[in-house]
Amino acid sequence: MSERQSNSHLVAKVGEIEEDEAKQVTIGEFVLAIFNHGGSFYATDDTCTHAFASLADGYVEDGCVECPIHAARFEIATGKVVGPPAEEDIKTYPVRVEGEDIYVELPAG
Amino acid sequence: MAALWPNRILAYKGNRLAEPGAGGEEIMARDRTFVIAGAGHAGGRAAEAMRSQGFDGRIVLIGEEDYPPYERPPLSKELLRDDDGVERTFLNPAEFYAGKGIEHRPGVRVEGIEAAAHRLRLGDGETLGYDKLLLTTGGRVRRLTLPGAELGGVHYLRGIDDSLAIRKALVRDASIVIIGGGFIGLEVAASARARGCAVSVVEMQDALLGRVADPEIGRLLADVHRAHGVEVLTGVGVERFEGEGRVRRVVCSNGRALDADAVIVGIGIVPNADLAAEAGLEVDNGIVVDVFGQTSDADIHAAGDVANHPNPILGHRVRLESWQNAQNQGIAVARNMCGAGAPYAEVPWFWSDQYDINLQMAGAPQSWDRLVWRGDPASARFIVFYMEGDVVVAVNAFNLGREVRIAKFLIERKTPVADADLADEGIKLRDLAR
Numbered sequence: 001m002s003e004r005q006s007n008s009h010l011v012a013k014v015g016e017i018e019e020d021e022a023k024q025v026t027i028g029e030f031v032l033a034i035f036n037h038g039g040s041f042y043a044t045d046d047t048c049t050h051a052f053a054s055l056a057d058g059y060v061e062d063g064c065v066e067c068p069i070h071a072a073r074f075e076i077a078t079g080k081v082v083g084p085p086a087e088e089d090i091k092t093y094p095v096r097v098e099g100e101d102i103y104v105e106l107p108a109g
Numbered sequence: 110m111a112a113l114w115p116n117r118i119l120a121y122k123g124n125r126l127a128e129p130g131a132g133g134e135e136i137m138a139r140d141r142t143f144v145i146a147g148a149g150h151a152g153g154r155a156a157e158a159m160r161s162q163g164f165d166g167r168i169v170l171i172g173e174e175d176y177p178p179y180e181r182p183p184l185s186k187e188l189l190r191d192d193d194g195v196e197r198t199f200l201n202p203a204e205f206y207a208g209k210g211i212e213h214r215p216g217v218r219v220e221g222i223e224a225a226a227h228r229l230r231l232g233d234g235e236t237l238g239y240d241k242l243l244l245t246t247g248g249r250v251r252r253l254t255l256p257g258a259e260l261g262g263v264h265y266l267r268g269i270d271d272s273l274a275i276r277k278a279l280v281r282d283a284s285i286v287i288i289g290g291g292f293i294g295l296e297v298a299a300s301a302r303a304r305g306c307a308v309s310v311v312e313m314q315d316a317l318l319g320r321v322a323d324p325e326i327g328r329l330l331a332d333v334h335r336a337h338g339v340e341v342l343t344g345v346g347v348e349r350f351e352g353e354g355r356v357r358r359v360v361c362s363n364g365r366a367l368d369a370d371a372v373i374v375g376i377g378i379v380p381n382a383d384l385a386a387e388a389g390l391e392v393d394n395g396i397v398v399d400v401f402g403q404t405s406d407a408d409i410h411a412a413g414d415v416a417n418h419p420n421p422i423l424g425h426r427v428r429l430e431s432w433q434n435a436q437n438q439g440i441a442v443a444r445n446m447c448g449a450g451a452p453y454a455e456v457p458w459f460w461s462d463q464y465d466i467n468l469q470m471a472g473a474p475q476s477w478d479r480l481v482w483r484g485d486p487a488s489a490r491f492i493v494f495y496m497e498g499d500v501v502v503a504v505n506a507f508n509l510g511r512e513v514r515i516a517k518f519l520i521e522r523k524t525p526v527a528d529a530d531l532a533d534e535g536i537k538l539r540d541l542a543r
Contacts, residue, residue: 020539053467059514068510069467070182070432070460084436085180 007108014100017041022065024056030106032093035076037063042076043093043104050086141166142238143446144229146219146384147245150432151413151439153178153200155243156211158443169212169237171219171229176269177203178213182432184272185293186462189279189300195269219246222388224406241446244385244396244404244411245439248378248430253288257350262371266293267378278371281305286359286369288347290317292461293375295330298339299463309340309367311347311359320377322470323480323495326505330468333489337464378430380415393417395428400452402442412442420473421454422521427473431459456517460510465489469513472503472520481528483538484509492516492538499525518542 011025017036024046025032033046033056044065046054053069060066064082066073073083079092094105143159145152148170156170156178172178179198188194196202206213218232228238250265252258264275275297279285285301287294290312301308312319316327317334331341346362350372359367380395391397391405395417402410402418413435417428429438433455441453457473466489477495484491492506492513500523504516515538519526522542530536 051462053510057511059511066511066514068514069462069469071458071510071514085432 007106008096008103009106010101011043011104012041012102014041014097014102017102020060022056022058022060024054025104027104027106032104033058033065034095034102034104035060035065037076041095041097041102043095044074044076044079045091048072048086049081049088049090055090139165141240143168143241143243144237144239145170145243145245146222146229147247147381147413147415148172148174148178148213148215149245149247149413150178150180150200150435151247152243152245154436154439155245155412155443156206156213157201157209158440159447160209160211162444162447162449164447166240167212168210169214169239170206171214171217171231171237173216173218174268174270175215177201177206177215179269180432181267181435182460184269185266185296186300188269188272189276189297190303195273198269219384222384222409224388224390224409227408240408242409243402243442243446244409244415245413246381246384246411247414248380250374251377251379253347253374253376255347255349257352257356260350260352261355262352262369263350263356264371264373266297266373266375275371275373279304279306280370282307283370284368285309286311286367286372287375288359288372289375289377290314290327290331290341290343291320291375291377292318294373295334295463296461297373297375298334299337302337302339302464308338309342309359310334311345311361311367312341312343313346315344317341317343322505323477323493325480325486326493329486329507330463333464333466378414380417380428382415385409385411385415398442400454401445401450402438402453403445410442410446412438416442418453420457421452422456423473425475427457429457429473431457433458456520458513458517466507467510469506469510470503471513471517472501474503477502479528481531483512483532483534494519494531496528499527501526501531512538515539515542 009027017023022033022035031046032043035042048067050072053067055065057068058065064073072086074090079090096103178200183198221230250267279301283306285306285308287310290310298308316324317330318327334341348360350356351358359369382392382396385396386392395415396411398411398416398418402412414430420427438453459470461468474495477497479496481494490508492509494501495503501519506513519542
């Protein structure tokens with residue numbers, strides 16, 4: 001806890017997000033989706049790059065999330081588009097777990 | 110990959126190599142021509158897929174329109190609501206095709222197929238030979254033949270130019286009458302409301318979406334449109350359009366006359382199967398193909414809106430007019446033309462965006478015996494299961510795409526499931542689908 005930087009944000013507790021589920025979190029101007037994939041946690045932008053939809057409401061399988069409205073598919077760990085109709089990757093953010101706490105590092109400023 | 114190029118096909122280019130021999134197949138592949146007739150969504154994706162599947166011969170993609178292949182979903186939505194966006198509908202930038210060695214020929218019509226001679230007659234007078242031909246000819250709008258149907262201001266929506274013409278008509282406070290309460294009509298209605306028009310929808314059947322969904326869904330959607338200020342008339346036909354040169358009024362079968370600055374007709378499409386029929390291919394509600402997309406001629410395939418294909422999951426034939434089918438069947442059939450040998454088998458899936466509702470459907474049921482609701486139908490967030498016995502044959506949902514995604518497993522695997530479990534939001538759908 002002591003080494004936590006000022007741009008590090010507590011976003012969830014480990015027990016709060018089940019395997020292959022996600023939580024939507026808003027921090028300032030950032031709207032994030034926090035995913036649990038295989039017991040590891042990942043953070044991405046929550047809004048699909050194709051249309052206005054929350055990826056935290058999407059379907060998670062094999063480390064990918066499918067947008068709930070048009071089924072564009074992104075790799076959770078890298079944010080890469082792996083299925084249409086999206087063409088642009090989503091941004092990802094570093095995640096750190098300390099005990100039961102999940103932190104996301106956001107760009108400063 | 111000798112298996113990709115059967116001898117039967119090599120014979121057509123026998124001037125170069127009569128027999129496939131060691132290393133000969135590769136030379137032959139390079140010397141072969143695949144032609145795609147129809148440069149819409151399915152045709153565009155098919156051309157890409159042939160290349161990514163390793164076909165290094167000539168690919169010619171022929172399209173009547175002047176645009177590169179594009180996606181149609183935005184045409185009734187974003188393209189109508191926004192002031193730009195034509196390029197955003199393109200599958201790829203126009204220059205993409207040349208970069209892949211794909212000859213895109215815009216503005217060209219295919220006039221005839223000479224199947225025995227393996228060649229096409231094109232509108233510009235050219236004759237183009239093919240080794241294999243893919244028909245992705247799509248459909249054309251079904252037209253009204255009522256009195257006044259030829260008046261100015263009566264629009265149909267199929268392509269980009271149609272959408273741009275309609276957009277011009279959607280000015281604030283204009284009276285817009287939409288004929289047909291299917292997806293096109295309802296999406297245009299929502300877009301017209303977003304532009305501040307006064308909108309009426311006239312549907313002949315008793316419920317909206319009558320051809321694809323249970324009447325209860327149509328009633329819920331009618332409520333949504335009414336709440337957004339649309340006048341929805343169901344069980345009402347159209348007698349005639351009135352006006353001098355331009356349409357001014359729509360006279361309905363019940364005697365009602367609706368003021369109209371423009372009319373948009375959305376009453377379905379007719380598959381463009383005439384070329385195939387004239388060439389002697391089997392045609393019945395579109396071009397009849399097998400699970401691989403092959404027509405009754407082994408060297409001609411078809412995909413997309415025009416293809417009447419057997420769906421192994423559903424156990425019956427379907428002809429689907431959807432983004433999913435254009436995209437995925439286009440790719441699957443293109444791969445099969447390159448020897449993949451993989452049946453196209455997906456649970457049909459469809460979306461529509463109207464106002465703040467993302468409506469999705471999965472399955473294409475011919476019959477069902479009851480509906481099971483999960484979530485409050487009156488809310489904008491529910492899923493409804495179409496049941497036959499103890500099996501889910503289709504679902505519709507408002508704003509619950511994730512549940513639709515999971516329900517596709519139930520449909521595909523025909524998992525027996527209890528109504529009470531489906532209706533219980535305390536039980537995860539995912540657990541029922543395992």
